Amino acid sequence: MTGRATGLLGALVTVGVLLGAWWLAVAAGASPFVLPSPAAVGEAFVALVRDPATWREAGVTAVEVVGGFGLALGAGLVVGVALGRLRWLERAARPALVAFQVVPKVALVPIFVLWFGFGPGSKIVLAALLAFLPITMNVLLGVRSVDPGHRDVLRELGASRWATLRSLDLPTAAPAVLTGAETAVVFAVIGAVVGEFLGGSAGLGHLVVVAMNALDTPRMFAAILLLTLLGVVLHGTVAGARRVLVPWHTSAGP
């Protein structure tokens, strides 16, 4: 059996076991308000997917996630390269980075709503904020991990700064950057959804809140499932980029 087929089978078994446990819990008498049956959630999911309004909400969330992630990627690349190349700047910026790391960014949502309104703006900012650090830290790490022997080769050949960046720094940093991006895209989903929970009138996160207020637990579960699928698709896209962008790296698989 090929590795891919084994992997697929394993995934199916895992899903089967989880569904079985879920079904058993329901059969054992869990209240449908607390834990609806898989069938009820499935029904709600189908209804949700059939409703065009759902896709509008999903579109809103997707735009927030992708927008926030894009901002974080751009900023993270610039800041990460700068901090990686300029040691004094990194030393100067370190306290700020630590503060940035420990501040509970979700607590900033009210401020963002105040500044950027109830629309997608405040969610994009929160998503970007959550995604920024994993990207920056990985870019910094990537830029630092340049092999001195490789640097010697280009120095000996008299390569310009630009040529060195293109032929050495970027390819060296790429695998780490992609690792950061994989984490970051998941964080961006969290940022967007939390933003929608706390101060929004649109998006899948808002859909979850509406279902909760209506005590429609199956619909709530179905909306969460949809959110998970969105996360899976985005994460899969970034992971797929690895195979295209750094096929030479061992992390890209065979």
Added chain:
Amino acid sequence: MAAPARPLSPVLRTAGVGHDHARRRGAATRALVDVDLEVAEGEFVAVVGRSGCGKSTLLRILAGLVRPTRGRIEVDGTDPWRAGSRDPAAFAPVGMVFQDPNLFPWYSVRDNVGLPLRLLGVGRAERRHRAEDLCRGLGLAGFETAMPRELSGGMRQRASIARALIRDPAILLMDEPFGALDALTRDTMTADLQDLHTRTRSTVVFVTHSIPEAVFLADRVVLLTPRPGRVAAVVDVSLPRPRTDTSAPEFQAVVRRVRAELEAADG
């Protein structure tokens, strides 16, 4: 035709060059002391000495990768550090084969070999054409589009030699270029290098641990003392070229002399 006039100044010169490697902790490592060396245009100089005596350091100084902590160097009669920083133009005629192949894992063999040409602005088609030619000449036929991790150690080393040769450097620095090769390939490559040198009249400084190899290739063999490296002796090799017979008594006599000098240098 008359023999070309000998250049007034050698193409490579070190004057009182010494180097201390700074270390993260503890005293600096004294790698080289008082090295005075002159390499004439078209000359082939081999450098031998114990492991850790500073051979690589010396080549890195000649390639401008390390600024010597004492003394000065000249390339083509000018001090490439005169402005206080490395003058890339002064080092332009210098090509280097590193002790480690240092291939870029994200480029194919062909693109690694063609990299120096890309930096010079040569177009893709010509780059590939010349890189493939060179790869074939170095026994890498069929591996032009392979990635470095798919090569054996010796193949990587040959690819790195191709990368140094592709821009036909007037001055070629080679740091144990044949270290990872099997005996037969090594013999072929040594003979090929002699041919190349005879053909192009390039200047070569060649580090090796093999005394016969040094004697086979070089016009002069420079012997360094164990660390810190000083020039212990310089042995002229006046055997006629092309040299082919390493078992000839004249050849063996020079090998014995170099070995004796090296043992004396070890003290």
